[in-house]
Amino acid sequence: MPSIVHTIKIILSDKRTSIAIIALAIVARIIQLFFFYNMNVDGMYQVMAMQNFADGHGVSASMVLPADLSTIVYEPLIKWPPGYSLLLSPFYILFDHNYIIASLVLDILAAVVLIFTCRKILRILDTPLYLTNLFTLLTGFFIYFFYFINSSDAIAVTFFLLAIYFTLLILKKDSFSLKATIAACSCLFLCGLIKYLFIPVVFIIPAFLLLKGVADKSKHIKRAAAISFVFLLITMAGILTWQKITGGSATYISEPTRGFFPGNLNQIHPAIPASFIDTYSISLVIPPGSLVISIIFRSMQVLHFAILFFAFVYLVRRILKNGFKKITTTDSFFYISFFLSVGITVVLVALSLTVGKEENIPGHWWTYVEEPRYYGLVNVLTHLSVFLLYQYYRIHRSKKFRYIIIGLVVLLLPETFHGIHFTVKRIVNVKTEKYSWQKEWEIQDYAELMIKKHKRPGEQVAVTGYSYYINYRVGIYNHVPVLLDAESSKDPSKLNAKKPTLLLIINETKPEEDDLYESRPGYAGSWEGFDFYVFHVQPH
Known part of the structure; x- marks a missing residue:
C-alpha cells in the first residue's frame, strides 16, 4: 500500500499532471456553466441595467408607460449593487451587444480565475503539489450552488478569494507591499460593489490585519490594515451614498414586512456539512418532503452549528492564551475563514430575524438564511481548509490528523462523482439536449x-x-x-x-x-x- 500511495504522489506531483488536471477542471466547469447559464430574475435586471449603462443612461432600469409608448423612462437600479452590470458592460460591447455570449464569457473567465486562485492560496501556504492537484481534481467537478443557480455570486466569490490570497501575501512578506495592499483593497471593493451581503463582511479582512499587526508589532501589516480599512470605508460609504442620492435608498430589501421572526431560522442552510454532501444531491436520492430527508436536514443543521461552536471555543481559548501573536500564515487563513463564515452567517441571520418571508415564486416562501448560494464563499473556504490541515499533520505527524484529512477527502468524493457523472452526461447528450x-x-x-x-x-x-x-x-x-x-x-x-x-x-x-x-x-x-x-x- 505505501508504494501505491508513493506512486500516486509522484504522478500528482508531476507538472504535466498539473496541466492535465487544470485543463480538465476548466473544461468541466465550462460544460457545467453552459448548461446552467440563465439570467434568472436577478440577473435579468442587472443585465438590463448594464445595457442602459452601455447606452449612456447610467446603471438603470428602463420602461415605457401606457400614456406614451415612445418615450423611455429610466430609473436608477438599487435592487442590486452596480458591480456586475459595470463588469459585464465591456464584454457586452466586445461581443456585439449579445448579452448571452457576454455573460457566458464573463462567467467562464471568473470560474477559471477561481480555479487558479484556489491553487495559489494552497501553494502560498506551502501545500504540496500533489495535494494541490488533488484539490483541483476533486473540486473542479463540484457543482457549487453559485454555478447551479447562475448569478453574480460566483464572480463576487472569486474576487473574495483573490482578496484572501493577497491578504496572505501581505502577511507572508517581511516588508510593506503596496501592490498586494492595492490588489487586496481592489478585490474587496469589487466584492461589495457586486453584492450587498459582502459590504459589511469585507471589513473582516482589515480588522484581522490590524489585530495581527498590533500583536506582532508589525508596522507593514498595520499599514496595510489602515490603508485597506480607510479605502473600504470611503468606497463602501460612497456606493451607498450614491445609491441613496440617485435611487432614494442606500440598499434594497424587496419584502416590506418587518418585525421579529425567529421561526425563519428553522430553514437555515447547513453550509459546512453541505460543503461535503449537498442537500440538493440528497433530495435526488430521497424524496423531498419525506420524514427521512427532514431528519437528515435537521441533523446537518445541528452538525453545522456544532462545528461553528467548537471552532469558536477553540479559537477563543487560543486567542485568550496567545492572542494573535506569532500565528502562522496557515493559522491566519483558518482564522480569516472562520471569521468570514461567521460574518456571512450573522448578516443572513439578522436579515431573516427582522424581515418576513418573501413569496419569491407562487406558493414558495423564502428567507435569507436558506439560500445556499449565499454561502458559496463558506463552501470554497471549507474545501481549502480540508487540504490545509496537512500543515498540522506535517508538524505533529499525528495519526489523528492523518485520519481526519483522509476522512474529509473521502467525504468529498460523492459530490465529485456526482459532478463527473453530470459533466459526462452533458458530453454524451450534446447533440440532443437543448439548454x-x-x-x-x-x-x-x-x-x-x-x-x-x-x-x-x-x-x-x-x-x-x-x-x-x-x-x-x-x-x-x-x-x-x-x-x-x-x-x-x-x-x-x-x-x-x-x-x-x-x-x-x-x-x-x-x-x-x-x-x-x-x-x-x-x-x-x-x-x-x-x-x-x-x-x-x-x-x-
Missing part, C-alpha cells in the same frame, strides 16, 4: 423576426405581456423597452405614444383556446408555447 438559455434565445430570435416583419418605417418598438420573465429577455435581446402594465394592452386602442410605435405583445399559449388565436386581432404567430401579437399605436 434553457438556448430555448430563450430561440424565442428572442422569433420576437426579432416579428419586429422586423411588422415594423413600419419610423416606428418605435415596445414589448409587453403577462410574463415579465420573457418580456425583459426579448426587450434586452432586441434592444426595446418593456411596458410593465400588461393589463393596459388588453385594449391597445387606449394606448398612446408621441411617435408611431409598434407594440409587441407576448403571452403564454392557452391550449384550450388554440383554435381562437389565429382569428384574434393582431395575432402574428406562435413559438414554443408563446403567442405573439402586434399593434401599431399612433399618436392621438
Whole structure:
C-alpha cells in the first residue's frame, strides 16, 4: 500500500499532471456553466441595467408607460449593487451587444480565475503539489450552488478569494507591499460593489490585519490594515451614498414586512456539512418532503452549528492564551475563514430575524438564511481548509490528523462523482439536449423576426405581456423597452405614444383556446408555447 500511495504522489506531483488536471477542471466547469447559464430574475435586471449603462443612461432600469409608448423612462437600479452590470458592460460591447455570449464569457473567465486562485492560496501556504492537484481534481467537478443557480455570486466569490490570497501575501512578506495592499483593497471593493451581503463582511479582512499587526508589532501589516480599512470605508460609504442620492435608498430589501421572526431560522442552510454532501444531491436520492430527508436536514443543521461552536471555543481559548501573536500564515487563513463564515452567517441571520418571508415564486416562501448560494464563499473556504490541515499533520505527524484529512477527502468524493457523472452526461447528450438559455434565445430570435416583419418605417418598438420573465429577455435581446402594465394592452386602442410605435405583445399559449388565436386581432404567430401579437399605436 505505501508504494501505491508513493506512486500516486509522484504522478500528482508531476507538472504535466498539473496541466492535465487544470485543463480538465476548466473544461468541466465550462460544460457545467453552459448548461446552467440563465439570467434568472436577478440577473435579468442587472443585465438590463448594464445595457442602459452601455447606452449612456447610467446603471438603470428602463420602461415605457401606457400614456406614451415612445418615450423611455429610466430609473436608477438599487435592487442590486452596480458591480456586475459595470463588469459585464465591456464584454457586452466586445461581443456585439449579445448579452448571452457576454455573460457566458464573463462567467467562464471568473470560474477559471477561481480555479487558479484556489491553487495559489494552497501553494502560498506551502501545500504540496500533489495535494494541490488533488484539490483541483476533486473540486473542479463540484457543482457549487453559485454555478447551479447562475448569478453574480460566483464572480463576487472569486474576487473574495483573490482578496484572501493577497491578504496572505501581505502577511507572508517581511516588508510593506503596496501592490498586494492595492490588489487586496481592489478585490474587496469589487466584492461589495457586486453584492450587498459582502459590504459589511469585507471589513473582516482589515480588522484581522490590524489585530495581527498590533500583536506582532508589525508596522507593514498595520499599514496595510489602515490603508485597506480607510479605502473600504470611503468606497463602501460612497456606493451607498450614491445609491441613496440617485435611487432614494442606500440598499434594497424587496419584502416590506418587518418585525421579529425567529421561526425563519428553522430553514437555515447547513453550509459546512453541505460543503461535503449537498442537500440538493440528497433530495435526488430521497424524496423531498419525506420524514427521512427532514431528519437528515435537521441533523446537518445541528452538525453545522456544532462545528461553528467548537471552532469558536477553540479559537477563543487560543486567542485568550496567545492572542494573535506569532500565528502562522496557515493559522491566519483558518482564522480569516472562520471569521468570514461567521460574518456571512450573522448578516443572513439578522436579515431573516427582522424581515418576513418573501413569496419569491407562487406558493414558495423564502428567507435569507436558506439560500445556499449565499454561502458559496463558506463552501470554497471549507474545501481549502480540508487540504490545509496537512500543515498540522506535517508538524505533529499525528495519526489523528492523518485520519481526519483522509476522512474529509473521502467525504468529498460523492459530490465529485456526482459532478463527473453530470459533466459526462452533458458530453454524451450534446447533440440532443437543448439548454434553457438556448430555448430563450430561440424565442428572442422569433420576437426579432416579428419586429422586423411588422415594423413600419419610423416606428418605435415596445414589448409587453403577462410574463415579465420573457418580456425583459426579448426587450434586452432586441434592444426595446418593456411596458410593465400588461393589463393596459388588453385594449391597445387606449394606448398612446408621441411617435408611431409598434407594440409587441407576448403571452403564454392557452391550449384550450388554440383554435381562437389565429382569428384574434393582431395575432402574428406562435413559438414554443408563446403567442405573439402586434399593434401599431399612433399618436392621438
